[in-house]
Amino acid sequence: MRPFKFTTVSDISSATKSVAGKPNARFLAGGTNLLDLMKEDVERPEELIDITRLSLIQIKPLTEGANKGGISIGALGKNTNAANHPLIRQNYPLLAQAILAGASGQIRNMATNGGNLLQRTRCPYFYDVAMPCNKREPGEQPGCGAREGINRMHAIFGWSEKCVAVHPSDMAVALAALDAVVKVRSASGPERIIALADFHRLPEDRPEIDTNLRPGELITAIELPKNRFAEKSYYLKVRDRSSYAFALISVAAALELDGNRIVQARIALGGVAHKPWRALKAEQLLVGQEATEVNFKRAAEAEMADAKPLEHNAFKVELGKRSIVRALQVAFTGNRS
Template sequence: MRPFRFTNAKDASSAVQGLTSNPNARFLAGGTNLLDLMKEDVERPDELIDITRLPLTQIKAITSGPNQGGLSIGGLGRNADAANHPLVRQNYPLLTQAILAGASGQIRNMATNGGNLLQRTRCPYFYEVSMPCNKREPDGQSARSGCGALEGINRMHAIFGWSDKCVAVYPSDMAIALAALEATVRVRKADGQERSIAFADFHRLPGDTPEKDTNLNHGELITAIELPKNRFADHSYYLKVRDRSSYAFALVSVAAALEVKENRIVQARIAMGGVAHKPWRALKAEQLLVGKEATEANFRQAAEAEMADARPLAHNKFKVELGNRSIVRALQMAFNGGKA
């Protein structure tokens, strides 16, 4: 690990100002991803700004504004606290399931909600600094630019939205549920003002700039994640398919949420993990389900329509069929209230 300066932020304003003034500084919260990247020499900040003492941990009902009736989750709250909060468990069980499917209990006790959204890909070509990677060394800036995974071992990589610059996938489970729940991310800007980012716009596809994971500007601080009020609590499910049932990243995951009336689907929300550079909203599947009966045949039709646009790589063609089956299974479980 390279030397760095350590700074304690006294408040949100000083934290944002400190990061804004130094383009090579990083916020330090739980540190469950950043410190690993520093040890591997992937991330090389010369300053860490500790924000763990900022009072941005509260989980509370939203009483005004566009998300009135919804829930606000503090950006510096711990994943474990968010998963186990009564308001989350009661009104957003999909989020609880997704958080508990990710990482280990020890990591969930350390990792923050905002930090979870900012974790970087676990692509082995990104972590191995001797290999080419446009995410680590942007195209044309280094002899190690390129995408080693594109023609390499790409079993774990993307089947949607990838470019010839990057085929890595986004690792968070929590974010897949937030995508399905159409969350909003609240951030504090360098000028002290706040702005809201719709979750669909928070993360980016790789395009020509895979080094940019999100649409946050340098210096911006995630203060809260807001969830709108919905009617999905009784019919939602998070399915994670992985190589082993213990701590592992998803091959494919599906967050499914349905509003059902008299066996007919009023609304459907589906997001997928392990398949793209960002949480992947299955919009075609959602649109096909609205107004249909909640039957296995309709679930299969929706899944096939979504997966028809998949572009698998040499070693991950299995993800297409796995995605099909996972969408159907997640929808069945969601319709049955999480029961097999």
């Protein structure tokens, strides 16, 4: 870990000011991923701005604005608190489950809601400074270690020749399914609102840029619109170990039903792309259909038809189909076993 200056700030404006014009300064919130990467010399900040004392921890119902009736989740609240807040468990159980599927109890007690979105990929080539990685060493064109390497854990959608990494967050997958928006502030300019679908980006030619957050911007809150998915949703996480492992594939699935007829469907996938992968094709095929296994399968197959697997992860295509179907079934029946 390189030497860095440590600064503590106590309000949003001093926080945003303290990083303005400093490309090598980073906010420190939960630190669970940033410190991990600093120890590996992947992240090399010259200054850390401790924002954990900022009061951006509230979870509250929204009584006005575009998401009236929805909920606002403070960016610096801990994942544990978000997953266990009565409003989230009651109205957004999909989000609660997704958060609880991630990491461990200890890490969820440390990790913040905003920080969760800013996690970086766990691609082993990104983590090992002895390996080539375009995401870690932009500009020098070292190549992507995983593209022709060991890529079992990697992307099947939206990857580029420069980068085949996947986004590791579970929480973000549920947020993508639930049409969340992210509110950000900076030292200059007004508050910006970014739809979660646009928050993370695909690697294309610039894999070093994970999100559409601009330099110096601070996430202040995540907002969720009101919805009718609370009764029928499920977050399925498939992994190599029963717990405390990153996803091979995860599925956030939510249905709004009229009898057995699907009024609306929301499906997002984790572990398949550089960003949470919203399964729009599958969703569209489900709308107006009966909630049956046949229809679930048809939707899943349509969605996975566009997958482009790498050398070691072709299994994710079949696993993706099955997982979408299973997640929809559990969402529909409420029965996991």
